Every structure is written in C-alpha cells, then in structure tokens.
Amino acid sequence: xxxxxxxxxxxxxxxxxxxxxxxxxxxxxxxxxxxxxxxxxxxxxxxxxxxxxxxxxxxxxxxxxxxxxxxxxxxxxxxxxxxxxxxxxxxxxxxxxxxxxxxxxxxxxxxxxxxxx
Amino acid sequence: xxxxxxxxxxxxxxxxxxxxxxxxxxxxxxxxxxxxxxxxxxxxxxxxxxxxxxxxxxxxxxxxxxxxxxxxxxxxxxxxxxxxxxxxxxxxxxxxxxxxxxxxxxxxxx
Numbered sequence: 118x119x120x121x122x123x124x125x126x127x128x129x130x131x132x133x134x135x136x137x138x139x140x141x142x143x144x145x146x147x148x149x150x151x152x153x154x155x156x157x158x159x160x161x162x163x164x165x166x167x168x169x170x171x172x173x174x175x176x177x178x179x180x181x182x183x184x185x186x187x188x189x190x191x192x193x194x195x196x197x198x199x200x201x202x203x204x205x206x207x208x209x210x211x212x213x214x215x216x217x218x219x220x221x222x223x224x225x226x227x228x229x230x231x232x233x234x
Numbered sequence: 235x236x237x238x239x240x241x242x243x244x245x246x247x248x249x250x251x252x253x254x255x256x257x258x259x260x261x262x263x264x265x266x267x268x269x270x271x272x273x274x275x276x277x278x279x280x281x282x283x284x285x286x287x288x289x290x291x292x293x294x295x296x297x298x299x300x301x302x303x304x305x306x307x308x309x310x311x312x313x314x315x316x317x318x319x320x321x322x323x324x325x326x327x328x329x330x331x332x333x334x335x336x337x338x339x340x341x342x343x344x
Contacts, residue, residue, distance in 0.1 A: 123277070135325060151331065160323065161334045220266040223308050223332055225277035
C-alpha cells in the first residue's frame with residue numbers, strides 16, 4: 118500500500134519551454150503533498166507544500182511563478198516548471214502523507230530527472 | 235528551525251557485517267522519526283519509523299534506536315547485503331514538514 122506514482126521519470130526540454138510533472142497517490146488520499154528538489158550527493162530540499170484545494174506554500178527562495186504547483190484533488194498534485202533554464206536541471210521528487218493519519222510517514226514518488234538544454 | 239544531521243557522510247562495511255548509521259536531531263519536542271533508503275536515481279523508500287514514546291523498534295533486519303536524552307537516532311542493519319548499498323536519510327517530523335538529514339552513503343563490500 119501507500120504508493121505514490123510520479124511521471125515522467127525523465128524529461129529533456131529546451132530552454133524557455135515548460136514542463137509538467139505529475140504526482141499521484143494511488144491507494145490513499147493525500148491531504149498534503151510535498152515537492153522536493155535534490156542535487157547530486159545532497160539531501161532533499163523542500164520547495165513547497167501543497168494542500169488539496171488551497172494554494173501551495175513555498176519555501177524561502179523558491180519562485181512561485183516559476184514553479185507552479187496545483188493540488189486539485191486528494192490524489193493528484195502537479196508541478197510545472199515554467200520557462201525552464203539549464204539551471205533548473207535537477208531531480209524533482211514528490212511525496213505525500215496519508216489523510217487523517219497522525220504521524221504517518223511520507224511516501225515518495227520515484228522522482229523526475231529534468232534536463233534543460 | 236530544526237536541524238537534522240548525520241555524523242558520517244559515508245560508510246563502508248563488509249557483506250555480512252552489521253551496519254550502524256547515526257543521526258542527531260535538535261528539536262526535543264519532535265515526536266516522530268523515520269529512516270529512508272534512497273537508491274541511485276530513485277525516490278526515498280520508507281524503511282522504519284519510531285515514535286517518541288518508544289526507545290527501540292525492530293523490523294526485518296533493521297532496528298531503529300531513539301535516545302531522547304541526547305537527541306540521537308540510529309539505524310542498525312543486520313547482516314548487511316550488497317542490496318543495502320544506498321544513501322540513508324533520517325527524517326524528523328516538524329510542525330508543518332519533515333526535516334531530513336544530510337544522508338549517509340552506505341557501501342557494502344562483497
């Protein structure tokens with residue numbers, strides 16, 4: 118149980134284009150989803166927290182107009198990297214917590230490797 | 235804010251030996267902790283968790299120990315196997331998010 122599906126796993130795009138990454142909780146309802154960015158050999162850097170039906174909360178230094186997050190349902194959140202630049206190339210990972218379960222672990226997707234050329 | 239740190243960034247062990255990965259946390263009010271395993275190119279995978287009302291919890295070949303007095307968390311892996319090679323992260327639950335350690339890269343030597 119507690120599977121999070123993230124797509125695509127890899128994407129290559131040209132500079133200036135936008136890329137959408139989907140994160141779905143397959144067998145549970147996720148009140149909250151988190152989006153992380155991970156650089157090589159580093160830990161997870163939280164970008165934003167999204168709650169179903171409300172605006173995402175962005176961490177300091179993360180441009181909300183560049184990284185658009187939508188959490189329209191209890192099982193789907195999307196991250197859109199707008200006007201991508203090579204410096205946006207990274208590994209993006211989503212995670213979700215089970216609705217209504219206090220002290221439950223984060224369940225992670227398998228990440229999206231974004232390469233901007 | 236909270237900080238979660240690991241004492242060692244890398245750890246090499248012989249296959250069959252036991253591995254111990256350590257983690258320090260700073261918020262004494264934290265009541266929930268998790269260990270994750272991350273293989274190259276994949277998302278973190280849940281290994282085991284522990285609540286603050288416990289000192290020890292065991293899973294299959296893994297044990298998590300929590301020492302609230304010194305705010306220390308450890309992950310013990312018994313009979314380490316090549317498939318255990320990965321980066322291991324501890325995570326501490328905060329009020330609105332989870333805080334992750336810097337990670338320890340475990341290499342199992344056949």
